[in-house]
Amino acid sequence: MRAVIATEAKSENGTSAQLSPELLLQIHDHMLMTRVLEERLIRMQKQGDGYFWIGGPGEEAFNIPLGLLVDRGLGPAHDYLHLHYRSTGTAIAMGADPVDAIRQMKNVASDPFSGGRNFAAHTAIFDWNLVPISSPIEVQFSMAPGTAMAQKRHGGRGITIVQGGDAGTAEGDFATCLIWSSRPKQELPVLMIVTNNQYGISTPAATQHGEKLIADRANAFGIQTALIDGNDPEASYRGLKKAMDYVRTERKPFLVEARVSRLHGHSSSSGANFVEDEVDCLRTFQKKLEERGLSTRAKMDEQRERYTQHLLDALKKVREEAPPTPESAFDHVFATTNKAGQVPGGVR
Numbered sequence: 001m002r003a004v005i006a007t008e009a010k011s012e013n014g015t016s017a018q019l020s021p022e023l024l025l026q027i028h029d030h031m032l033m034t035r036v037l038e039e040r041l042i043r044m045q046k047q048g049d050g051y052f053w054i055g056g057p058g059e060e061a062f063n064i065p066l067g068l069l070v071d072r073g074l075g076p077a078h079d080y081l082h083l084h085y086r087s088t089g090t091a092i093a094m095g096a097d098p099v100d101a102i103r104q105m106k107n108v109a110s111d112p113f114s115g116g117r118n119f120a121a122h123t124a125i126f127d128w129n130l131v132p133i134s135s136p137i138e139v140q141f142s143m144a145p146g147t148a149m150a151q152k153r154h155g156g157r158g159i160t161i162v163q164g165g166d167a168g169t170a171e172g173d174f175a176t177c178l179i180w181s182s183r184p185k186q187e188l189p190v191l192m193i194v195t196n197n198q199y200g201i202s203t204p205a206a207t208q209h210g211e212k213l214i215a216d217r218a219n220a221f222g223i224q225t226a227l228i229d230g231n232d233p234e235a236s237y238r239g240l241k242k243a244m245d246y247v248r249t250e251r252k253p254f255l256v257e258a259r260v261s262r263l264h265g266h267s268s269s270s271g272a273n274f275v276e277d278e279v280d281c282l283r284t285f286q287k288k289l290e291e292r293g294l295s296t297r298a299k300m301d302e303q304r305e306r307y308t309q310h311l312l313d314a315l316k317k318v319r320e321e322a323p324p325t326p327e328s329a330f331d332h333v334f335a336t337t338n339k340a341g342q343v344p345g346g347v348r
């Protein structure tokens with residue numbers, strides 16, 4: 001029941017085999033695209049192409065393996081995702097088009113996540129059970145038991161994945177998830193993830209947590225836990241695979257605490273400039289790929305340039321796209337109508 005460091009776990013099947021070169025390069029590919037996308041989004045905000053940026057540079061080494069391990073699909077037979085506003089990398093690894101994140105940042109009608117009406121990084125993909133990411137923090141932890149309950153009733157191997165930051169665990173929603181997912185004989189297939197970057201906006205975690213590890217809080221509920229080095233994509237892949245296999249098979253909850261970096265601060269509100277003194281998972285992974293002879297500096301630099309150009313070209317096109325129309329303001333909004341079919345106070 002004690003938290004274990006997944007880097008110490010030998011591998012997903014108990015051997016010391018490394019992940020295959022193909023998988024490592026695939027992880028790198030998505031990490032690089034996600035980082036270049038975040039840099040583009042930050043630039044867009046600074047250049048007036050968006051009013052606010054928040055995102056996940058520094059979490060790629062964890063979020064990409066997560067996305068690759070998801071059973072993607074619609075309905076309770078597949079995984080449900082209740083993610084965080086730093087989770088863009090997970091959606092990219094699942095196959096989302098990075099240009100859609102640019103459309104949302106620019107708030108154009110073609111943004112498939114919110115029709116140009118939500119914040120950056122508020123991904124929502126109905127066909128993949130990726131439920132809308134919320135700005136009020138931690139509410140996803142109250143919703144997760146609902147989809148997990150549907151999956152438990154449905155049967156099969158689909159699991160619910162819910163992710164949030166360290167500070168958010170102070171909210172009651174986090175306790176709600178611990179309680180509802182661990183009721184005796186009614187346990188739910190929920191993978192709870194806390195991506196711990198050691199800060200809640202500007203408040204250091206060290207000043208807020210009496211517990212040594214956030215993951216330890218799950219022990220009181222009989223929930224198994226793991227502490228993962230989220231800056232290491234190999235440790236993340238192995239640790240997540242083990243945790244997800246457990247939830248899929250046992251139909252019981254599991255809590256992962258991942259240590260990650262926050263490489264551009266909290267959001268555009270704190271300047272979004274690069275933070276030099278935190279581990280940059282992309283830099284360290286690229287060094288490893290070079291050392292192992294799996295890629296070269298020149299190749300990775302060329303790839304970065306290509307991705308940067310692709311997203312810049314996409315932005316130029318998105319700039320020409322139309323914003324949402326006023327008439328579409330009530331599309332997809334749940335509201336009761338009066339006898340005349342009108343939304344009270346609305347314009348439907």
Ligand SMILES: Cc1ncc(C[n+]2csc(CCOP(=O)(O)OP(=O)(O)O)c2C)c(N)n1
Nearest residue numbers: 135136137164165166167168197199200201
């Ligand atoms: C319910 C609620 N309270 C407060 C906020 C303001 N707020 C936005 S982000 C944030 C800090 C979240 O920190 P953490 O959970 O550690 O996640 P991180 O942003 O570090 O990934 C706060 C307090 C909010 N969005 N929602």
